[in-house]
Amino acid sequence: MAAVSSHPIAGVTPSEVVTPASAGEVADVLRSTTGTVVPVGAGTKTGWAAPPTSCDLLLRTTELNRIVEHVPGDLVVVAEAGVPLETLQARLAEHNQMLALDPPEPGATLGGIVGANASGPRRLRYGTVRDLLIGVTVVLADGTTARSGGKVVKNVAGYDLGKLYTGAHGALGVLVSTTWRLHPLPAAAGTVTVPVADAAEAGRLASLLVRSTLTPTAVELRWDGGAGELVVLFESIPASVDAQSAAAVELLGPGERGTEPPPWFGERPTGGVVLRLAYEPHALPRVLAALPAEASGTASAGTGVAYMAVPADTDLAALRAAIASYDGSAVVLDRPADADIDHWGPVPDSFGLMTRVKDQFDPGRRLSPGRLLGGL
Template sequence: MGTSTAVERTTGGGIGQRLAEICGERFARPAGMADGVAGAPAAWVAAPGTAEAVGAVLRAAADRALSVVPRGAGTKLDWGAPPSRVDIVLDTGRLAGVWHHSGEDMVAEVGAGTPLRAVQAALARTGMRLPIDAPSAEATVGGVVAADETGPMRHRHGSPGDRLFGVSYVDATGVLHHAGGWAAGETAGHDLARLLCGSNGALGVLVSATLRVQPVPASRIWVTRQVRSPLEMYNLVRLIHGSWLSPAAIEIDLPREGPTGSRGSHPAGSALVAGSLAVLLEGGQADVGGRVARLVELLEGDSRVHTAAPSWWGRYPFTADDVALRIDVPSADLHAAVYALRDAAGTPIPVRGSAGLGVVYAALPGYLAPEQIASILSVVRRVLLARNGRCVVLSAPPRIRREIDFWGQLPTLPLLRRVKERFDPDHRLAPGRYTGGI
């Protein structure tokens, strides 16, 4: 309540009343402690129920020079750098539903506040699916697009941005726009829509997304195999890449390097298990059956066939107490990146993600001092830079968050600044949340 009172004083008052007029008394309130964004306290929470109401909230904020941070289910609200201020949290939860589904065009328009699992359930009734499997279990479609959050199926089907057909969004001045889809200038519109992916709400407030869908495959089979080192992982993934088996996903789980978590400390001949490799094959039953047999033969070892995913599949290896990292590197260099990370940390570091693409997540211990985290990041980023890769921090405990560099070197930073200036010249939308802390 204290924060909201301060905002009232600096803006001449009336924002709470105006938000209630726009959204309804039940859907506008002073923010509480749980409404903070990456450690930054919020003043107000507003939940508009229509695109027009979203525009009205943003116009009211613009009139009073207030900042706005969009929020879906809040599953990734602690990702990224803290915003410089949070005057209004704009909750998109009422912008929910599968608004239009065209089986002929293989697209579905979905409200930004719709939980991804609800979309999948609705599409499944018509034999369709959205090939997006974000690990955040309660995530909304808007949150997944805004964070460009991907899961195992990114290997074959790409990121949420790759599935976008069009979007509707409200800009910082409160104007509703439609990009992509069947609108004039479709190519330019798609490029504009893609800019919103990964922007963390710093370029516009997503109202809906029109996404490409596909039929549910008749068969889904996972083949798993234990791996003894990141190098063995690399060799197996290389074999799969050269096999023409068309996997839907290739995932790796490396919780440790061995039973005691360190190299070179085990008796000769002992069977060390660093983690697991899992491959998903999808398609017709006969076709998948043949490819499974070929994959088992290719992987050898202790390969096993399953009709359900491993327990770790599609889950992040970190918790809220960890420093969460995302590493992007060519898959041929992923093993080198894993070794560099573990050597720099001097302790076993869990790594999990898409080995077939070289996109993985890792967890540094949150009890380390900020300067230790910074040193580890510096070493790993130097290794990755030489391999055309990068390492970004997704989230970190509060005592570390403001002391580290989330992004490392960003050659595209001047371009990102121009994009921000184009969409939000007054820096009112999620200020400081865009890539590079813009």
């Protein structure tokens, strides 16, 4: 197990950094320390949770980097938490398969993707981490190793730790291994790009697609200054892609057909305060209208998720209140270093349950302290 130089985590500098290379070494670390521990992968999404209240030990999982088992006939792969997504995809492509997750952060590891619940445009067709993760191995705060799920797509034995650890940012334990459901690589792809004049037009076009019989892989809206463009991605056999692209043009109006998404497709915005917005999909035009005029970013028009950069002086409390009636939330993913911003927003009614879960898995509150909603 290597000890490396310290790097700040969400602005907090750890006292020590370690990179264990096995689940056993992770367990040894947690058993041998009484201080606070913050687990991370490659560190590509450390801003997606609130800064830790303390970090005695930063535990990087990047040395847990083995692809343990790939069963092409079962469309299942087992890989350690530190495996970069790009590395796994390259290995799977040799067998004409893929893990149908496409978060854009370069170098992101499987464990970090699970911990941050990161996904990309293809969530519309394939779902998110919770839909594709079928098994996990974790090391709990006391050094105990726990497993859930298995190497089959349907597994109902025991608790579903995979769903619990998704989006937990290392606050419930250290994820050391993951098991995933895979999909075949599509044979062909095609896009239809349509200009969008305003928020109302964005909502109208998205509604037309949702109510149609078309089966797009993704429907992404690029938004900048109150207007933008909508890109519909189809992935299937060539004949289906061609027929659906033609039908989309007929449905949506004049549009430009292509063979691959534009460069901005799936990218996260930068600058100012970057937000992840979640809301009921039908409320897309209302959410766009509630944003500051300078807002820019992308929205997955069929799933109710958007990533938007807004000015640093944006009134987040007012924005959150404006979208609350659509089950809306606005979580800070990035911000200026000197900005004092409420990361998560209002505490929900379920906070009591969240507190009990945290205390069950980490009674000493040593893991990623303060990173979750409400300071958990």
